[in-house]
Amino acid sequence: MSITSEQRKHFRTLGHKLNPLVTVAGKGLTENIQLEVDRALEDHELIKVKFSIADREIKKQLIRELCKVVEAEIVQEIGHIVLIYRPSLEANPKLSNILRATGQ
Secondary structure: OOOOHHHHHHHHHHHOOOOEEEEEOOOOOOHHHHHHHHHHHHHHOEEEEEEOOOOHHHHHHHHHHHHHHHOOEEEEEEOOEEEEEOOOOOOOOOOOHHHHHHOO
């Protein structure tokens, strides 16, 4: 899965107003965190995840690992917040951040 530069730009615009749905802290990527991110991506397609980890290298490694596990793509990474995207199999217009923004 790869998103185009136009999609990336559009997703960054949509993500600007979103709040983080999941926070990854000292315990790292537990099974519950992975399940919650997976569920959130299935519902919303585009979500923010907050990483409350001080070490930059560990944080970057956890971000890559999370995206690999949930099969998502990084749209934007700023500070402790990462915006990730994964298309839903059957997007719900009431839940999907992308469909709600386009009015579908």
